[in-house]
Amino acid sequence: MATHLILRKILDTGFVSEPPPAADPALRTREQDLQEEILKVFGQALTVRHVDAGSCNGCELEIHALQGAHYNIEGIGVKFAASPRHADVLLVTGPVSRNLEVALKRTYEATPEPKWVVAVGECGCNGGLFGESYASCGRVAxxxxxxxxxxxxxxxxxxLLQGILAAVSR
Amino acid sequence: MRIGDNEWPLEQRPGCTPVWRGRVPAERLPALAHDVRGCGGQLTALWGSDDRHLGGGFAIHVAFGIPQGTAWVSSDLGAEAPAYPDLSAVFPQADRMQRAAFDLLGIVASGAVDARRWLRHGAWPEDAWPLRRDFDAATRFEPTLDAYPFIQVEGDGVHEIPVGPIHAGTIEPGHFRFSVIGDRILKLEERLGYTHKGIEKRFEGMTAEEGARLAGRVSGDSHVAFAWACCMALESAAGSPPPARAQWLRALFLERERVANHLGDLGYLGNDVAFGIGFMQFWRLKEEWLRLNARLFGHRYLFDRVVPGGVACDLPAGAQAALTDQCDVVAMHVRQLKEIYDEHAGIQDRFVATGIVKPELAARLGLTGLAGRASGQAVDARVDAPCPPYDQVKVAIVTHDHGDVAARAEVRFGEVFESLRLIQELVRRMPAGPLLAELPTAAAGAEGLGRVEGWRGEVLVALRMGADGRLERVHAHDPSWQNWPVMEPGVLGNIVPDFPLINKSFNLSYSGQDL
Structure with missing residues (x-):
């Protein structure tokens, strides 16, 4: 019974995935050495580890959306990993709370070289409304x-896709 | 007013939500709590303040949910060694709130069993109190060693599984300490506070507009609920209600936030039982939902559309038809998906009888909001203490009494259908008129409280104004405070692999309780 309903739903839905956007190199803040060489090795596959370093959980909603059918992030070769040891890119949200400062540093250290860090959201870029204080380190950088x-x-x-792709584009 | 068997010195305040305000001596708080318990009420929130600059000492504030609305009670404490009697013996949900009040202000709940630190990990010294007015928010401390004494379970074959704070998926940070035998959970202890970013300190000195924006970022998934509660409190303090049309638009935004979150959760509940197509289908619907938000109102999650005095945008041309049609389409798809979820043996096998919180336990521990309604607690601020327009657009409350993952999914389905109906009614009956009534500057010392039923449960913002229309003390309360502790007994006897599913079925906010 359920199988029949599922198959009908799949057929009725069809394809909803959209073509991915181009990388936006303007979002880059740092050029790593060996960029060219690294990209030759990476080809088109990339593994991302998301780290919430103190976010309000707003950015997480949009990271979840990347995994839906419209954005189809796995379809362009980007996969989310459970461990930083498997990651090429750290996707970091939030102003970094002081209670997570050590955990974020350890996550970064656990990520093998070569690696890129993408800071996400106003808070990740500049501390946002939370700024720097006794409890917040502010921006990820x-x-x-x-x-x-x-x-x-x-x-x-x-x-987000433009930023992730910018990290690893030429 | 009469609460239980006694008369208490509380007076009703002006504002959009029914609030009774008063002060009682601290030693009378447990008696008041007993009376609230006796009339079927619950403790919603507890917080402290430093009032020494007003010539007093410190103060403790408690918001109780009572049948008539909200009872907001304050007690003055001394300037030296401030203390008040423990309330967690009457309302267990007070425990972590009392510990947080100690961490931030150094005010003590005398007689409380658990005196472990809660929000303070190691980022500031043990004897520094961030919410005291003589504490400089910009102060940086060298982090000190963080050690939390978890309760140890001993015995043959018992071992511990520590999880977090950095989790394996795209979820917020927190620590879960499981004690297990084999796969079976003997004990779970949560430790939160990792995303504490000093929000309450940050509010100090902000303008009303800045405060509403910050409140909306206490827990991003409940942006509209927090922004509305904050604006409701600001408008109550200024004595100036928003125009009717603004209130109806706020309700429209709130119901759209509810549907967006419920669609996302229903997808993830499928995902967590290896039913990936459930995730893809529900997130497809959610994406279309968010895109209509962006097209009509300029933001996918409606951030900063609720502002002090009203709303920042109107229904554009054609919005009525677009919103109404989308509700019809989504209702049709969700009905089809519900049939699949209901019929699918694998889903039901994982959902039914998993993570049970029985109604008696829910009532005892103060489980609230969506999770409470799935455990027989028929509480919903839109019904119990309706602010406009919910006094005119009646909400049918959705409840279930099994208290398991299946019940929490079922309540979400029911609430999606009810919110789709509400959105159509709100759009159809929306009154004409202005969107904004500029707020007069509130007097120093003016107070206000806002309470809104967000998608997760009741969101509350209480505040006191300082000089020049700036905020002096703001407390923003997420229902996750009450619900996190209930998950600890809720997972007992379940197997560890079911924990992510149970956790998702509650879907509580970390940021909202870490502040």
Whole structure:
């Protein structure tokens, strides 16, 4: 019974995935050495580890959306990993809370070289409304090196894709 | 007013939500809590303040949900060694709130069993109190060693599984300490506070507009609920209600936020039982939903559309038809998907009898909001203490009494259908008129409280104004405060692999309780 309903639903829905946006190199804040060489090795596959370093959870909503059918992030070769040890890119949200400062540094250290960091959202880029205080380190770049900054509160899924692709584009 | 068997010195305040305000001596708080318990009420929120600049000492504030609305009670404490009697013996949900009030202000709940620190990990010294007015928010401290004494379970074959704070998926950070035998959970202890970013300190000195924007970012998934609650409190303090049309638009935004979150959660509940097509289908609907938000109102999650005094945007031309039609389409798809979820043996096998919170336990521990309604607690601020327009557009409350993952999914389905109906009614009957009534500057010392039923549960913002229309003390309360502790007994006896599913079925906010 359920199988019949599922198959009908799949047929009725059809394809909803959209072509991916181009990388936006303007979001890059840092050029790493060996960029060209690295990209030759990476080809078209990329593994991302998301780290919430103190976010309000708004940016997380849009990162979830990337995994839906419209944006089809896995279809363009980008996959989310459960461990930083498997990651090429860290996608970091939030102003970095002081209670997570050590955890973020450890996550960065656990990520093998070569690696890129994409700071996400107003808070990740500049501390946002939370700023720097006794409890907040502010922007991600205050704690670990950042390669790409994607502003927005929260950034749209398209902006996130442009930023992730900018990290690894020529 | 009469609460339980006694008369209490509370007076009704002006404002869009029924609030009774008063002060009682701290030693009378447990008696008041007993009376609230006796009339079927619950403790909603507890917070402190430093009032020494007003010539007093510190103060403790409690918001109780009572049948008539909200009872907001304050007690003055001394300037030296401030303390008040423990309320967690009457309302267990007070425990973590009392510990947070100690961490931020150094005011003590005398007689409380659990005196472990909650929001303070190691980012500031043990004897520094961030919410005291003589504490400089810009101060940086060298982090100190963080050690939390988890309760140890001992015995043959018992071992511990520590999880977090950095989790494997795209979820917020927190720590879960499981004690297990084999796969079976003997004990779960949560430790939160990792995303504490000093929000309450940040509010100090902000303008009303800045405050509403910050409140909306206490928990991003509940942006509209927090922004509305904050504006409701600001408008109550200024004595100036928003125009009718603005209130109806706020309700429209709130119901759209509810549907967006419920669609996302229903998708993830499928995903967490390896039913990937459920995720893809529900997130397809959610994406179309968000795109219409962006097209009509300029923001996918409606951030900063609710502003002090009203709303920042109107229904554009053609919006009525677009909104009404979308509700019809989404209702049709969700009906089809519900049939699949209901018929699918694998889904039901994982959902039914998993993560049970029985109604008696829910009532005892103060489980609230969506999770409470799935455990037989028929509470919904839109019904119990309706602010306009919910006094005119009646909400049918959705409840279930099994208290398991299946019940929490079922309540979400029911609430999606009810919100789709509400959106169509709101759009059809929306009154004409202005969108904004500029707020007069509130007097120093003016107070206000806003309470809104967000998608997760009741969101509350209480505030006091300072000089020049700036905020002096703002407390923003997420229902996750009450619901997190209930998940600890809720997972007992379940197997560890079911924990992510149970956790998702509650879908509580970390940022909202870490502040």
């Amino acid at each position: 205050n704690v670990i090196p950042v390669d790409v900054e994607v502003p927005g509160c929260p950034p749209t899924p398209v902006a």
